[in-house]
Amino acid sequence: SAVISQKPSRDICQRGTSLTIQCQVDSQVTMMFWYRQQPGQSLTLIATANQGSEATYESGFVIDKFPISRPNLTFSTLTVSNMSPEDSSIYLCSVSDGYNEQFFGPGTRLTVL
Amino acid sequence: KQEVTQIPAALSVPEGENLVLNCSFTDSAIYNLQWFRQDPGKGLTSLLLIQSSQREQTSGRLNASLDKSSGRSTLYIAASQPGDSATYLCAVTKGWDSGGSNYKLTFGKGTLLTVNP
Numbered sequence: 376s377a378v379i380s381q382k383p384s385r386d387i388c389q390r391g392t393s394l395t396i397q398c399q400v401d402s403q404v405t406m407m408f409w410y411r412q413q414p415g416q417s418l419t420l421i422a423t424a425n426q427g428s429e430a431t432y433e434s435g436f437v438i439d440k441f442p443i444s445r446p447n448l449t450f451s452t453l454t455v456s457n458m459s460p461e462d463s464s465i466y467l468c469s470v471s472d473g474y475n476e477q478f479f480g481p482g483t484r485l486t487v488l
Numbered sequence: 489k490q491e492v493t494q495i496p497a498a499l500s501v502p503e504g505e506n507l508v509l510n511c512s513f514t515d516s517a518i519y520n521l522q523w524f525r526q527d528p529g530k531g532l533t534s535l536l537l538i539q540s541s542q543r544e545q546t547s548g549r550l551n552a553s554l555d556k557s558s559g560r561s562t563l564y565i566a567a568s569q570p571g572d573s574a575t576y577l578c579a580v581t582k583g584w585d586s587g588g589s590n591y592k593l594t595f596g597k598g599t600l601l602t603v604n605p
């Protein structure tokens with residue numbers, strides 16, 4: 376299984392600012408995903424991070440709010456832009472080699488004041 | 489739209505008991521089903537993956553079954569231990585023919601398990 380790290384592990388941010396979350400994998404993977412887990416809720420997919428092209432966003436999520444980069448097969452970033460308290464969540468990166476098991480990073484706990 | 493339901497929402501058992509967690513999904517056209525464990529404030533740990541063509545998977549004290557036609561899966565935990573206390577999440581991926589985000593995991597809300605010493 377892949378080993379996934381995320382930075383930062385947690386942060387407290389002010390309303391209106393932006394935060395970039397990094398996801399690093401210890402091996403090359405085909406698929407990388409970003410999920411959000413709001414307090415007391417289950418996980419919701421934000422977007423699929425595509426290497427060499429724009430991310431594919433799920434309904435209800437837009438690039439201006441959640442820009443994503445994927446410069447290579449082991450790294451991706453998610454930016455949460457112009458934050459509001461409603462963005463307070465755990466953000467998780469996951470990876471897959473295709474139609475197989477998905478593995479998750481430890482998550483980034485974001486609190487917006 | 490795929491919906492995943494997990495019952496019960498919370499479960500408290502004494503140590504040593506065998507237990508079953510339930511997961512149901514509305515669209516039987518899935519590619520696979522995965523069970524995860526989430527400790528408080530942490531990421532997810534993959535427990536078991538069942539492909540749509542399989543009926544069950546086993547890992548140690550865990551056994552997961554899949555009845556795709558009825559849209560159900562169960563996670564059986566034998567001889568529970570306090571260290572098993574966590575939230576257990578069930579998630580499914582779309583079938584290949586569905587198009588769109590075929591790799592997308594659709595999650596249930598989880599079952600919060602507490603195993604008391």
